[in-house]
Amino acid sequence: MDRRxxxxxxGLAGILAAGAAPAVHAQATVRxxxxxxxxxxxxxxxxxxxxxxxxxxxxxxxxxxxxxxxGGELMPPLGVLDGVQGGNVEMCHxxxxxxxxxxxxxxxxxxxxxxxxxxxxxxxxxxxxxxxLMSEFYAGYNIVNFPGGNSGTQMGGWYRKEIKTLxxxxxxxxxxxxxxxxxxxxxxxxxxxIPAGEIYQALEKGTIxxxxxxxxxxxxxxxxxKVAPNYYYPGWWEGGAELDFFVNKKAYDGxxxxxxxxxxxxxxxxxxxxxxxxxxxxxxxxxxxxxxxxKVAAFPKAVMDEAFKxxxxxxxxxxxxxxxxxxxxxxxxxxxxxxxxxxxxxxxSFDGYMRGVKLP
Amino acid sequence: MDRRxxxxxxGLAGILAAGAAPAVHAQATVRxxxxxxxxxxxxxxxxxxxxxxxxxxxxxxxxxxxxxxxGGELMPPLGVLDGVQGGNVEMCHxxxxxxxxxxxxxxxxxxxxxxxxxxxxxxxxxxxxxxxLMSEFYAGYNIVNFPGGNSGTQMGGWYRKEIKTLxxxxxxxxxxxxxxxxxxxxxxxxxxxIPAGEIYQALEKGTIxxxxxxxxxxxxxxxxxKVAPNYYYPGWWEGGAELDFFVNKKAYDGxxxxxxxxxxxxxxxxxxxxxxxxxxxxxxxxxxxxxxxxKVAAFPKAVMDEAFKxxxxxxxxxxxxxxxxxxxxxxxxxxxxxxxxxxxxxxxSFDGYMRGVKLP
Numbered sequence: 001m002d003r004r005x006x007x008x009x010x011g012l013a014g015i016l017a018a019g020a021a022p023a024v025h026a027q028a029t030v031r032x033x034x035x036x037x038x039x040x041x042x043x044x045x046x047x048x049x050x051x052x053x054x055x056x057x058x059x060x061x062x063x064x065x066x067x068x069x070x071g072g073e074l075m076p077p078l079g080v081l082d083g084v085q086g087g088n089v090e091m092c093h094x095x096x097x098x099x100x101x102x103x104x105x106x107x108x109x110x111x112x113x114x115x116x117x118x119x120x121x122x123x124x125x126x127x128x129x130x131x132x133l134m135s136e137f138y139a140g141y142n143i144v145n146f147p148g149g150n151s152g153t154q155m156g157g158w159y160r161k162e163i164k165t166l167x168x169x170x171x172x173x174x175x176x177x178x179x180x181x182x183x184x185x186x187x188x189x190x191x192x193x194i195p196a197g198e199i200y201q202a203l204e205k206g207t208i209x210x211x212x213x214x215x216x217x218x219x220x221x222x223x224x225x226k227v228a229p230n231y232y233y234p235g236w237w238e239g240g241a242e243l244d245f246f247v248n249k250k251a252y253d254g255x256x257x258x259x260x261x262x263x264x265x266x267x268x269x270x271x272x273x274x275x276x277x278x279x280x281x282x283x284x285x286x287x288x289x290x291x292x293x294x295k296v297a298a299f300p301k302a303v304m305d306e307a308f309k310x311x312x313x314x315x316x317x318x319x320x321x322x323x324x325x326x327x328x329x330x331x332x333x334x335x336x337x338x339x340x341x342x343x344x345x346x347x348x349s350f351d352g353y354m355r356g357v358k359l360p
Numbered sequence: 361m362d363r364r365x366x367x368x369x370x371g372l373a374g375i376l377a378a379g380a381a382p383a384v385h386a387q388a389t390v391r392x393x394x395x396x397x398x399x400x401x402x403x404x405x406x407x408x409x410x411x412x413x414x415x416x417x418x419x420x421x422x423x424x425x426x427x428x429x430x431g432g433e434l435m436p437p438l439g440v441l442d443g444v445q446g447g448n449v450e451m452c453h454x455x456x457x458x459x460x461x462x463x464x465x466x467x468x469x470x471x472x473x474x475x476x477x478x479x480x481x482x483x484x485x486x487x488x489x490x491x492x493l494m495s496e497f498y499a500g501y502n503i504v505n506f507p508g509g510n511s512g513t514q515m516g517g518w519y520r521k522e523i524k525t526l527x528x529x530x531x532x533x534x535x536x537x538x539x540x541x542x543x544x545x546x547x548x549x550x551x552x553x554i555p556a557g558e559i560y561q562a563l564e565k566g567t568i569x570x571x572x573x574x575x576x577x578x579x580x581x582x583x584x585x586k587v588a589p590n591y592y593y594p595g596w597w598e599g600g601a602e603l604d605f606f607v608n609k610k611a612y613d614g615x616x617x618x619x620x621x622x623x624x625x626x627x628x629x630x631x632x633x634x635x636x637x638x639x640x641x642x643x644x645x646x647x648x649x650x651x652x653x654x655k656v657a658a659f660p661k662a663v664m665d666e667a668f669k670x671x672x673x674x675x676x677x678x679x680x681x682x683x684x685x686x687x688x689x690x691x692x693x694x695x696x697x698x699x700x701x702x703x704x705x706x707x708x709s710f711d712g713y714m715r716g717v718k719l720p
Contacts, residue, residue, distance in 0.1 A: 061618045119479065153711075235710075272629075275483075304713055345594070347599075350595075355704060357474070
């Protein structure tokens with residue numbers, strides 16, 4: 001190559017490099033790992049995370065890929081918060097109330113006994129102050145948070161014997177996840193932490209007297225109705241449990257503006273899809289359970305009332321002892337009251353009428 | 361430039377062109393127009409469409425842009441279906457039941473009197489057969505559809521005089537949108553079609569006796585409480601009105617795989633955001649209305665029962681006369697019954713208890 005051509009070539013290459021560099025940079029593939037707290041068998045939640053990852057990949061033309069790992073595959077199911085905080089994985093999918101031992105305020109982004117329902121929680125998180133308040137709190141754990149589904153009101157679990165009075169709760173050994181155990185303790189029950197795979201045997205042997213899991217669709221798969229045929233409702237400790245996607249802050253900050261928007265939008269789409277899937281699948285499963293002679297019954301009012309009273313006492317104590325809780329719960333409670341007021345005149349009024357009519 | 365340099369330059373340019381062409385192609389900006397059926401003043405719905413467009417632009421790095429136009433700007437608010445079908449605009453945001461005159465089946469993708477609520481509709485559309493059935497139907501109009509929000513249960517409107525008995529509905533001149541007018545007619549009322557901007561004056565002058573709009577947040581802005589202070593609930597004709605984004609099929613087919621995924625995900629995120637915004641904003645507006653001495657009251661049971669009876673009679677007639685209706689409504693009704701069954705044991709049971717307690 002002669003000198004003049006060299007100059008021209010170098011000049012052109014320089015121009016091209018300047019122009020092409022951002023495009024090449026934008027096309028570098030980002031690969032993340034998501035650690036779920038849930039087993040593969042909870043296909044609604046695992047499916048929701050997989051749907052999110054699928055949309056992220058499709059929207060980015062394959063330039064942003066998130067591999068989804070069930071609970072236990074990369075780390076223990078309840079180790080995912082530490083995993084994201086420490087940057088061992090970029091992302092997790094979990095139920096924030098699992099981490100109430102670190103700070104009770106985690107429950108407010110998920111579910112508290114006698115707390116908000118699914119639509120109410122979503123409204124608080126997306127359009128109320130909930131999103132901002134919880135984000136400030138999670139930032140202390142290096143976490144950027146995105147709502148990632150809701151189960152709707154869960155069932156109150158499986159009982160070997162009928163619960164007829166408040167006294168029947170005394171000494172009841174019950175498998176129950178998270179914060180609700182604290183309320184049950186004050187009612188005289190004995191909460192137990194048992195992994196999903198061991199609940200059936202514990203109930204069969206009588207090591208425990210009762211166990212709550214999720215709702216008909218997930219409960220049916222565990223087969224608990226065979227060993228504890230009394231199925232109570234409602235799950236007053238989970239009027240609408242929100243799941244979340246937690247993202248390591250440094251990993252999030254490293255995303256391009258496009259990928260940030262892609263993650264934000266894909267998680268929000270997954271949020272609504274998961275609730276829709278639970279709503280679509282639970283009724284059929286409930287009918288199957290009833291066909292298996294499961295006895296479905298409401299908790300006695302005295303049990304509900306005592307649980308409510310003890311829950312409010314705990315929240316009052318937390319207001320005094322935990323300033324983070326106090327700040328967030330104050331806003332949560334005001335929003336909840338407004339939602340309950342409006343619901344009376346809208347959805348609850350309409351739904352109440354619909355439950356009383358005979359459709360063709 | 362000497363000849364050798366020319367050759368080199370041309371050769372390099374050719375190589376570059378060959379290599380760069382796909383990248384340039386992928387980066388070509390797609391520009392769409394969205395015609396809304398709603399005025400700017402309904403900021404929840406217009407805001408939802410704008411949020412969707414903002415996410416589309418951000419996710420695509422500005423390579424897919426959708427401009428959002430309020431009702432009347434590009435075409436009449438109710439002309440948007442024809443606009444999308446004919447390809448005058450690529451996309452619209454509308455309430456499908458506006459088009460029941462073309463086929464009553466449009467109402468099933470939006471709201472029918474005594475139909476499904478917000479979460480139920482979302483479950484049917486995203487995870488039941490609703491999405492598939494409605495898509496097949498809309499395909500006949502060159503339309504690809506995406507859920508685009510829900511209002512939740514609306515209010516039953518503003519009345520100059522109290523409604524105490526079924527007889528008070530006779531001769532009542534009422535501004536009401538869409539299909540519900542057919543039910544009111546059978547109850548002896550006289551439905552009227554009046555644009556939003558003219559409702560206030562018509563009520564003030566007594567040209568009409570009543571008018572329904574949406575819910576507290578939107579109703580407050582129209583100021584109807586000043587001229588018709590009786591505010592009834594629930595809006596039995598809109599237990600949960602779904603909005604939709606309709607996309608011209610040819611325009612949709614012309615999108616890249618990335619942009620298809622971007623549109624699909626952004627509309628789904630907007631779907632949940634709109635309901636959340638209504639839920640967050642309605643309670644405060646209701647409180648403001650009550651402070652203005654609005655009389656909020658439930659429709660008498662006799663009115664609800666007659667409306668229910670007439671609605672079911674209409675659906676029965678449509679089953680006989682409209683095979684498309686019959687096919688879709690059959691699935692809708694079965695899904696609705698399942699949802700009402702499950703609701704009894706879950707959200708409704710929980711919410712019912714919550715309405716009876718005194719929160720701190």
